[in-house]
Amino acid sequence: MQRHLILEDGTTFVGEGFGAPATTFGEIVFQTAMTGYQESITNPIYDGQMIVFAMPVVGADGIHAEAYESVKPTIRGMVVHDLAEISTNRQRRMSLDRFLKQNNIPGLCQVDTRQLIRHLRESGPQKATIVDYVDDHARDQLAATVLTKQQVQNTATPKAYANPGRGYHIVVIDFGLKHGILRMLGDYDSNVSVLPYTTSVEEVLTLDPDGIVLSSGPGDPNSLPESVFTLIRVLQTKAPMLGIGLGHELFAMANGATLNPLVAEYHGMNHPIQEIISQEIFYAMQGRGYVVDDQTVDRKKMFVTHRDLVDQSIQGLRHRDYPAFSVQFFPDGAPGPIEPNVIFADFFETVADYVEQYN
Numbered sequence: 001m002q003r004h005l006i007l008e009d010g011t012t013f014v015g016e017g018f019g020a021p022a023t024t025f026g027e028i029v030f031q032t033a034m035t036g037y038q039e040s041i042t043n044p045i046y047d048g049q050m051i052v053f054a055m056p057v058v059g060a061d062g063i064h065a066e067a068y069e070s071v072k073p074t075i076r077g078m079v080v081h082d083l084a085e086i087s088t089n090r091q092r093r094m095s096l097d098r099f100l101k102q103n104n105i106p107g108l109c110q111v112d113t114r115q116l117i118r119h120l121r122e123s124g125p126q127k128a129t130i131v132d133y134v135d136d137h138a139r140d141q142l143a144a145t146v147l148t149k150q151q152v153q154n155t156a157t158p159k160a161y162a163n164p165g166r167g168y169h170i171v172v173i174d175f176g177l178k179h180g181i182l183r184m185l186g187d188y189d190s191n192v193s194v195l196p197y198t199t200s201v202e203e204v205l206t207l208d209p210d211g212i213v214l215s216s217g218p219g220d221p222n223s224l225p226e227s228v229f230t231l232i233r234v235l236q237t238k239a240p241m242l243g244i245g246l247g248h249e250l251f252a253m254a255n256g257a258t259l260n261p262l263v264a265e266y267h268g269m270n271h272p273i274q275e276i277i278s279q280e281i282f283y284a285m286q287g288r289g290y291v292v293d294d295q296t297v298d299r300k301k302m303f304v305t306h307r308d309l310v311d312q313s314i315q316g317l318r319h320r321d322y323p324a325f326s327v328q329f330f331p332d333g334a335p336g337p338i339e340p341n342v343i344f345a346d347f348f349e350t351v352a353d354y355v356e357q358y359n
């Protein structure tokens with residue numbers, strides 16, 4: 001059935017509906033990665049958003065068991081050029097179409113995604129809706145919709161839980177965790193406790209962590225309560241810390257930096273990232289709508305460890321006084337290149353040194 005995408009600025013696109021026949025509202029962003037649509041649509045950083053895929057044909061892998069990044073996807077829609085009808089992946093459990101239907105997420109295919117993405121690159125993210133008909137009612141509803149700023153609350157765990165293993169005790173502060181982070185921690189000798197971001201310093205310290213991870217997550221880092229920054233400021237002095245994505249942004253803010261929204265969000269894996277000390281270049285999955293303002297990083301406290309070579313944005317920070325560091329990109333490679341996995345190796349090396357020194 002023909003369906004339509006309406007953008008807040010009035011632009012409309014026509015396409016063929018797939019997935020759930022639902023009408024939804026969300027902020028629309030585009031994903032330029034050529035692989036990993038299942039990981040993208042299940043990554044909690046996209047909570048409440050609609051994703052347009054630059055990849056011309058999406059769906060050929062179907063949905064498979066290893067590529068979930070959350071238990072339940074909370075995106076609001078998926079816009080693609082061509083939907084692959086036939087999937088030949090041996091690990092495939094179901095079609096993308098069925099998966100979206102089960103999760104009540106609408107899809108739109110046969111859309112001129114190149115034109116749409118060019119438009120969004122200029123306009124930046126905006127509200128959008130997928131509807132059956134374009135009429136005044138649909139436009140009014142879109143105009144009246146207020147998008148939530150509560151994405152972290154929506155996706156982060158409200159209760160502590162364990163991801164048991166043997167080895168170092170790693171506490172993950174959950175801001176909208178993706179599974180890739182837990183998978184990577186599980187590849188090392190670690191016993192993981194995941195705590196809500198509303199947790200107190202005492203609750204964390206009672207667990208006597210050997211290392212602390214600040215997870216990635218959706219939304220605007222400026223929308224988080226002051227208690228989060230206090231928590232980070234205290235915890236970074238107590239045990240080795242690794243911030244990822246939103247965790248990196250919050251780590252920067254806790255140490256005095258400011259975060260700015262990007263004109264066009266960047267979701268992709270084609271920007272080279274350089275580790276400054278080694279000059280090594282690698283690629284990593286990135287998903288960011290915000291960037292650390294370079295001018296506001298207190299060089300006496302922190303230094304820049306990684307930069308994106310396309311826009312020179314800060315991609316990594318390290319504290320000068322504590323074993324605490326952070327990366328803006330996804331080091332778990334789910335999806336994406338696995339070179340940045342080395343960030344976890346660095347973290348566990350830091351944890352091992354710390355445990356040896358203080359226990």
Ligand SMILES: NC(=O)CC[C@H](N)C(=O)O
Pocket residue numbers: 045215216217218219220221244245246247249286287288289290291328
């Ligand atoms: N990679 C992430 O964790 C995303 C962080 C944040 N929501 C942003 O858009 O910048």
